[in-house]
Amino acid sequence: MTYINRRHFGLLVGAASATLAMPAYLRAQDKPKVVVIGGGAGGATAARYIAKDSEGAIDVTLIDDSEQFTTCFFSNLYLGGYRDFGSITHSYDKLQSDYGITKVTGMAVAVDRDARLVQMADGSTIPYDRLVVSPGIDLIWDSVAGYSEEASQIAPHAWKAGPQTQLLKEKLDGIGDGQQIVMVAPPNPYRCPPGPYERVSMMAHVLKTKGVDAKIIILDPKEKFSKQGLFEEGWETYYPGMVEWYGPTVHGGIESVDVASGTVETGIDTFRGDLLNIIPAQKAGAIAAEAGLTDGSGFCPIDAASMRSTEDENIFVIGDASIAGAMPKSGFSANSQAKVAAMNIRGDLIGSKVFPARYSNTCWSLIETDDGVKVGAQYAPQDGAIASTSSFISQTGEDAATRKATYEESIGWYAGITADMFG
């Protein structure tokens, strides 16, 4: 539906002057409209919850430029050979057929906040009463000098799941004896804090399983990383001598990358890799900045109690694009934030009850077959920011049964969250 149609519709209502006497299909168009930009863990969940819980009282449109969605979470398990690509790819069919959500496949390029219109790349516009912005991250290509979108065809980032993930897998499978993989890890804040290190574990698992004698070097701009003790223990146990992690005090700073020669220049040395996996710095997906919702950090400030943008009361920003205080940028977080936003949006538009915001997160990582670890926390709004209220993390030295149970739990979680997103 376009804005013009809506205006015509308004005239029609005026002429008829008796809304209830109108045919149902016309009355339906008078419903409040929610548009969701981004069909991932945040957007798909928000769309589904608004449609489900409003029982048809709210018209929901979900915009994503893909026909299908490949989850970033578990894409490392695809790299490791534990999942096939199809199993991490999901369709939006049920959201349309079972929940009455309109899926628009296309790119949202701008938001006219005064007119409350989303501008699409093809020139069409989509009106909204409330807008959910959940575009995930965009890569800051030049945060690693010499890296670019073009270079990512040779040295994949694979930090947005899809063809990049498949490219990385293909290149990983091509690694032979005596070769070396170099990962450039991202600086904070970035999507999926344990992700780079789980990925290294999965790459090491593939090499070890095939009996390939190769090395993996991680060049990290950070002095420490998520679940560090757990990963380092796992690497030592399963992949002795295979994985080397260097923080900035060791490598002296990541200066540039040359994908053609397969080299990464650092302050003290040049590292050569037969496979480079460059994960650059990140910012909110482009539409967020385009809509004027970001601050100097490149991400979007929100009201901690509702996920409402501090820049526009009609807009909610959720997931990786938001500044969610202590919550990590994860699919679990985005799914949790989506439910808070959905509840507030229903409250805004149809007066349904709004309860205090509850947020939670758990991130599972796989280190080796049947050796899963997890970190999780509960969060609540405190002094205007989302703060952690309690947390836990797997311990080093846990027994095999515990680790196996944790891995199995992660499988269950994947099935759960994807059902929660896509119906």
Add this chain to the structure above:
Amino acid sequence: MPNGELNWRTAWVGLVSGTALMACLAFSSPTLAADDIDTAGERLFTQCKTCHEVGEGARHKIGPHLDGIIGRAAGSLEGFKYSTAMRLAGETGLVWDEKALDSYLEKPRDFIRGNRMSYRGMSDPEDRAVLIEWLAAASVSQPGGPVGSDDAAASGPASSFADIVLALEGDPDYGEYLAGECVTCHQASGHADGIPSIVGLPKDYFVTALFEYKTNVRRNEVMKLRVANLANEEIAALAAYFSGLEPQ
């Protein structure tokens, strides 16, 4: 938002009355003779006696006296100024039975957040069992009453907690919202792929299971974290919501 302490409001009651039988079985230390309990208990009590007295004429010192502690409501002695946390724990139903004392002594700070006892905890479960048995034997007053009686034990672990929670009227809308936190892992359809289904669970089973996560009878860090954040009214709302769902 209710904090962790309030969540325990009525959980104590179930802990005490429901686990009495279990406590008797678990803490009778069949391997130690009475004499050994005397010796070993007294030795262990040296860690406590700077602050606590027990037995004839026991008085409050830095901590309250411990005479007749087994079966006494927490924070309930006259003449001792307890922390708010300890007083609240007692007022909301915590009674010092063997099981509760055992959990408390293992990690006092964790069991009652904000209490003032400056003791890190006794990690060896056998030591704790001996100490608790010794405390009971060393006491001259016996306020324990029904603890350990067959009546209390008959209802089984945590059943009275379930009764208390089930007596609360859960707000179904709230239950549905809260359920959002559960269905990220436990599928709303009732399908299970590595994480058990909770769809259609009878209310009392649901409530009892959550209580058991709270008290570490069932062990799972994720569940413990989520449940610690749920007040009884919220557990009631969730139980009502999930029991009303049909597996698809």
